[in-house]
Amino acid sequence: MRYDVVVVGAGPAGSRTAKIAADNGCRVLMIEKRQEIGVPVRCGEGVSKKGLKELGIEPESSWIAADIKGARIYAPNGKHVLLSEEQAGGEVGYNIYRDIFDKSLAKQAGKSGADIMLKSSVFEVIKENNKIKGVKVKSMGENLEIKADVVVGADGFESQIGRWSGIDTSLKQNDVVPSLQYTMTNIDYTEYNDFYIGSVAPGGYAWVFPKNNEANVGLGVQLSKIKERGDVKKHLDRFVEKKFPNGKIVRIVAGCVSVCAPIEKTVGNGVLLVGDAARQIDPLTGGGIINALICGTIAGEVIGNAVKKQEFNETLMEYERRWRAELEDKLYRNWIAKEKGTTLSDEVFNKIIEALSGYDFKKISTTEILRGIQSKYPELMKEFEGLI
Amino acid sequence: MKVDKTKCMYCGSCVGTCPKNAIFLEETNIVFNRELCIECGVCEKVCPVGAITAE
């Protein structure tokens, strides 16, 4: 089998890349190892309205589970600061059904002409003269070789395509946040996405994202702060027992989030990485859906050009330049802020939230947070040296 | 590396974190390459549900 482009993984990054590349005239095959796109869900399912709008993705009632008014950030002492959607910089918006959302994106890729292959696991890349020339797939028990001019690794956190192609996507323990989430019913629903910081979730945070008649209650811990096997589950069980003693669990979601600085390289000879595979998650919020879609759009356009020109070296490098121009500064800044945040004590978090709840700001950002702290607890500023 | 299949969620946390790329996830099957393993134990710590025992 031969295609212009093979996309490995049918998450948001893969489906978007496949759709845009197909729209730009490429013959595309998207390969997914699961038997059903989007299932099982591995996500908190919060997504920014502004982000979707800027991508031209029309909200569909089938995947909107809740329309969110804002975010509340809770300090260890229980006090909180409330951010409107605007103040939260559009980071909150809809809570969605990711399985339906992912399928909708895959259908759009299919509509644009991309072929889709399920229950098919890519287990090797084909290399010839140091160029990636395709992939080997185990598809419903059958081994296939698929040749392509471009291979896209959209294979998520567990990504292998990069490593097999000589792109370093390895992560330090500070930059990995294993997470667990219970979708729960029988709890009090609100119109806010809640975040709990401090020792409830060392180096990460706990979240409560309400949906229609249920809520995603989850928690992530920085890998370097994990002491014993199963710590993440222990932390989540403790949190749930305290917050929602009458809640009932209807779904369990496990997964891992990368919270690293932008990696050195996301393009190789005949291959490029998109989404979690390229470690494009926001290291402060852990949100990755919108970034995966932004980078998938850029990847699809660049691949379209490369296929038109039949030039797969310099032309693909354009992807590296364009996604970095759009996201790199923010990812880097938020990584620095995350590195700082993971060193703070509960007492300091209490003071930060206290300072912020009395401070009138337009949009949350590291600078604004620091201003808020400066105005109330100037002596705390020494904790933030290097951030200013 | 031993995986307790009654606990494993097949979430890929260990796969993406393994520094030696010794773990692979087929849809619901963890494949472990003993020859690549350096026994660093990180898979045991990263597993959100504690399904892994490093040896």
Ligand SMILES: Cc1cc2nc3c(=O)[nH]c(=O)nc-3n(C[C@H](O)[C@H](O)[C@H](O)COP(=O)(O)OP(=O)(O)OC[C@H]3O[C@@H](n4cnc5c(N)ncnc54)[C@H](O)[C@@H]3O)c2cc1C
């Ligand atoms: C617990 C948790 C909560 C999160 N909460 C949020 C949130 O609220 N908001 C947000 O924006 N982001 C959140 N994220 C991050 C978000 O889920 C990811 O950033 C997003 O899914 C990235 O999309 P992707 O397409 O890059 O990867 P994925 O969605 O992971 O898709 C990768 C796909 O590739 C497939 N695949 C992998 N290897 C192969 C192979 N060898 N062969 C064939 N197929 C393969 C996988 O089966 C998978 O379907 C969360 C993550 C976790 C773990």
